[in-house]
Amino acid sequence: MVVGIKNFNLFICSTPLQMIIAEKIIITNRLPSEKNIIIVLHANSNEKYLNYANRLKKLAFEMFYFSMDFGSSRIKKLKHHYKIKNFLKCNFSNENSYDVYFANINDMTISQLCTMINVNRVFTFDDGIGNVNKKSIYFRDEKNSIQNKILRWIMGIKEKQITLKGKIFKHYTIYDGLDNIVKKEKLIPLSIWPFDSDLNKTKGVREIKKIFLGQPFNELGVEEQIIIKNIKSLGIEYYFPHPREKNKIHNVNYINTSMIFEEYIYNEIIENTDTSYEIYSIISSALLNINELSLTERLSVCYLYTDDIKKQYSDVYELFDKMNIYSIKIR
Incomplete structure (x- = not known):
């Protein structure tokens, strides 16, 4: 269980691009590794995934992996969320607070994480072109199926896309000059592959x-x-x-x-x-x-x-x- 330091940085990533952006945020802000926790949510693990996960792991004191490969199986999905619930109870103390960094504001696992831990501030970063495409899921109202409503009730998941969006403190973007999911005053440009x-x-x-x-x-x-x-x-x-x-x-x-x-x-x-x-x-x-x-x-x-x-x-x-x-x- 995480003890000692009162405030931690929790990064949640699900793609290699997200891991690169998380790496850049940590290095740019000089966030000490002893305060950084990484959670990787992966649908399928491959060489690229492992390459960037291993790189990011060097900047944190703990990294956890969770498979999201449950497809349309309701049973597998339910088991996954029970696993997340037990994991959080065993590894995250309510005495500590967490600055949480993530990209997928529509992801239910992230909603569950942000519901169950003591969140200090919410930082988001680009998932990809969906952040600047006004017709993407990030700009639409969240559609909750009956299945998802039941799952939220069983797991006690209170956070949703709309509530997480409203709590964003700052958003890191690689698309400088383009409108994003937050107002311009909350945007922080992040140059990953800078022109020199x-x-x-x-x-x-x-x-x-x-x-x-x-x-x-x-x-x-x-x-x-x-x-x-x-x-x-x-x-x-x-x-x-x-x-x-x-x-x-x-x-x-x-x-x-x-x-x-x-x-x-x-x-x-x-x-x-x-x-x-x-x-x-x-x-x-x-x-x-x-x-x-x-x-x-x-x-x-x-x-x-x-x-x-x-x-x-x-x-x-x-x-x-x-x-x-x-x-x-x-x-």
Whole structure:
């Protein structure tokens, strides 16, 4: 059980990007490791997850993992929340208070955590493009099914998305200049992959590396053959796969790394000063995440679209256009 120090920092993360942002917050604010507790909620654990979790673990004195892989099973979900309840009773003292940091304001596990512990202040940070997309779940009223209402009653979960949103003290954002889930005076810009004049240093560009960011095209309603045809016509030779992709694209070089794309490309630009990079995707949020890097002369980003998909995801493409991301119509 945590004893001694009265106030702790509790970080709750569920994606590699969230873990990178949490790492940056800790380092920027010089939060001492002996006060930091990490809870990782994961739907599936893979190499990237473990890479960033192990990195973040070095900045805390305790880290806990909980699997969220219960799908649509009501029994598994109920068991999960009982597990969280028992965990909190055994490991968190009501004598202590906690500054809580998290991204997913709509997550019931986070609502349960914030209900059961003595919360001092609530800090939030970006989950991704959903924070700046006004049509995302973060900007809509929470829909409580009968199943969730029963679960909340059984577990005594009082906090909801709307109440957590109202308690946010400050919000850390990687999307400086864009509206977010809180008022502007509560926003704290956080530069994870900053543009630096050193990134323009070059020995003379000898190679242009074209990379396509993969996505689960079947979920987007995009025909894979259209993607393959345009990868070929644009002369794209490298492919960065998405974890949920089922099919493999042939005749391209797959990039296999334990890093997420944003960090991978940042390191590439620093290390390969004789190379320029062109990044292509359909609707990947990574295009927005690395947009600051496009200030360097050695990186350009571009989204590909069809009329149908641009209509379907108009809110996301409007953000891309607002950030002056180049576009190409494909057929």
